[in-house]
Amino acid sequence: MKKPRVLLTNDDGINSVGLWAAYEALSDICEVTVVAPASQQSAVGRSISIFEPIRAGMVSMHGISAYAVGGKPTDAVIIGLYALDLKPDLVVSGINIGENLSYESIMTSGTVGAALEAANQGTPAVAFSLQVEDQGDKFDDPRRPSQSFSSAKQVVRDVCSRIFEQGFPQSTDVINVNVPSMIRGGYVVTRLAKKLFRTGVEKRLDPRGRPYFWINGPLLDDAEEGTDFHAIKSGAISITPITLDCTATWAVDDMSRLFSLEK
Template identity: 40%
Template sequence: METDLEVLLTNDDGIDSPGFRALYDALSAVANVTAVAPASDQSAVGRSMSSEVGIEEHELGFAIAGTPADCVVAGLEALGPSTDLVVSGCNTGANLGAYVLGRSGTVSAAVEAAFCGIPAIAVSLHVPQDEWPRTPAVEEYAEAGRAARYLVERAPTRGVFEHAEYLNVNVPLPADDPAPMAITRPSTVYEMGATQDGDSITLHDLSWEAMSEGTIDDPEGTDRRAVMEGKVSVSPLTAPHTTERHEALDRLAAEY
C-alpha cells in the first residue's frame, strides 16, 4: 500500500501484547507504521521518563526498555521518519474519566506526543469488571482497530487537530453490530477507598466497582457513560494543564 501518512505506534502493555498487534495490523492498511513500544508491561506509569533506555529490534519495529513516554521521544527523535501522527494502544482495559489522564501510560504517550507538537490518538478497550483480569484475543480488538483506522484515516485531514491536541478513545468489546461513535468529555465522577489489613492497605477504585454494578452516576455526554452504553467514546483533549488567572491569587502574591 502506498501512503504518505507516517504513524508512530506505541503502547504501555508492551510490544508483544495482542492489542498492540491488532492496532499494528489495522493501521498498516492505511499508513506507514513505525512501531516503538515498551519491551515489557509499563501500565499506569504515567509520563515517567528515563534518561537512557535500551533498544532491541523486534519483528514489528523496536522494543524499548523504558516507558511509553520514552518510546514517543525515541521514536520521534531517533528511530522513525518524520511523524504525522502518534497512536498509543490498544490498551487492555478502558482509560475513562478525567482522573486517569495522568496515570495511564497509554494516554500519557499521547500527551507526550502533544507536548512534542505531534497530534495523537490513545486507544483503549473496555473489559467489563466481571471479566477482569483477562487479556482478550487479537480478534476481540476488532472494534478498536476499526475505530482507530477510521480516525487515523480522517482526523488529520478534517481539521480535528486544529481544535484538539489528542483524542482519548475508549471502545467496547465487539458486539453483533458495529458500535456507534460518540464525542464525549472525561467524566469527573471519582471515588477511591482504602482498607487496612494488618501491615498492608488495599486501595479500591470505587468508580470501577460501581461500573461493574451498573450504578455509576456519569452524566450524558461523558466517556464512561458512552462506553457503558456500548458506544465508542472519543474525547478531544489538550495537553497543557492550565487555569485562568484570578484576582484572589493576584492579591495573595501582592501581599507576599
C-alpha cells in the same frame, strides 16, 4: 500518493494483542513503525527514565520488525522521535486493554501519557482504549485477553482515516478514544468525567505479621451526561479532545485578587 507515517506505541507492552490489533487496523492505510515498551507499563502516566539508560532493540513480532524499549511509554515515544528519527505524521497509542476515562484515569494512564508526550514534542496523537467487562483482564497476560478487538480495530482505522483526510482538530493536542466492549451507538464527543473508581486501600499482613497495602476500589456506576464515562456506559464510542494546557484560566481573576492584597 505517499502514505502517512504512524508511530505506534502502547503501555501494555510490545507483546500485547491490543497493540498488534492496532497495527493490523492501520498497516494497509499508512506506514506504521512499532516502538513500544518491552514489558507491561500500565499506570505509569508520563513518567520518563532520566536516572537510568534506556535500551532499545529491534525484534520480530508476528513477522513484523518492531522496536522494544526498556522503559516507559513516554520513553518509547521519545526514542521513536529522536533516536530513530521517524518523523511521524501521527502517534497512535493503544489499543489499551481497559478503558481510560475521567481526570483520574488519564493522569495515570501510560497509554494517554505516551500520547501527551508525543503532543508535547510537537506531533499530534490519538490514544485508543477498549472497555473490558472483566476488570481482571487489565492485570492478566496482555497476550491473551478474553476481550475481542474486532470492533476496536474498525474504530482505530476509521478515526485515523478521518484525521488523515481532514486534518487534526485545531486547539486539540490529543484525542482520547474509548471503545465500549459492545458498541450500541456511534461517536459521541465528550468531556472528562471527574472519577472512574471508588478509591480504597486494603490492609493485609505478610507472613511475618508486618502490614502492607493494596490500592483498590470498584468502578463507579456512571457519571453525568456528556462525559466520557457516561458515553461508554451507554454503549457509544467516546471521543474526548484533550489539551496539554492545564491552566485554570477561569480562576485567573480570583487568583489575581487573592495575590494583589497586601498582608
